[in-house]
Amino acid sequence: MNELHTLLRSIADISDKDWLLFSSKLKRITFKKKELILSTGETESYLSFIEQGLVRFFIPKVENDMTFAFVFENNFMSAYDSFLTKLPSQYCIQALTPTTLYRLTFDDLEKIYQNTNIGNEIGRKCAEELFLIKSKRELSLLNSSAEERYLNLFKERPELIKEIPLKYIASYIGVTPQALSRIRRRIS
Structure with a gap:
């Protein structure tokens, strides 16, 4: 409290x-x-x-x-x-x-x-x-691309985003899990 x-x-x-x-x-x-x-x-x-x-x-x-x-x-x-x-x-x-x-x-x-x-x-x-x-x-x-939305979410709370299953992150940024995998490969 x-x-x-x-x-x-x-x-x-x-x-x-x-x-x-x-x-x-x-x-x-x-x-x-x-x-x-x-x-x-x-x-x-x-x-x-x-x-x-x-x-x-x-x-x-x-x-x-x-x-x-x-x-x-x-x-x-x-x-x-x-x-x-x-x-x-x-x-x-x-x-x-x-x-x-x-x-x-x-x-x-x-x-x-x-x-x-x-x-x-x-x-x-x-x-x-x-x-x-x-x-x-x-x-x-x-205004933002799916990649930008992913990067912003990761930038805002990097320590906690590891706790969120990728399928929920994909849904949140408005893409399929497969598209999120491509985004993650591209930026890594």
Whole structure:
């Protein structure tokens, strides 16, 4: 929980009182490697902070899932559209490694917003960060080649990308596993 406290302090000047209320609402949960955190059709009930682990967001398909995001430790994650609208998710979230999350329910988040001096600022900045990640991904798909997307992903998190199966990386950058193999041969 120290990483989360440090992150929140970097976002805003959080008082000890506000931190105590915030941390009292967190629920710690662990997931095994490959375990689904959220399935298609379920409604997202949590905003989560990844203390340890790596997760992927994907749309299940009959032949090949379509991976569209990876979230690494020390970051927030959620099926945020489902969390806000309370509608069923159209995608899944899966732990790619053993993963530990600290979770807040929607109602507890609302209590934090109402009862702390800093809750709204932290919530706004976290929502902005989730938006920027989504926007960066969309722009990458529109402006970068598959090779550039692969190199950028590898540059951003080289130590963790080794944990992601190549078929998920291929799906994420929008190519087949065979095309990813050609890209990897070409750049090595």
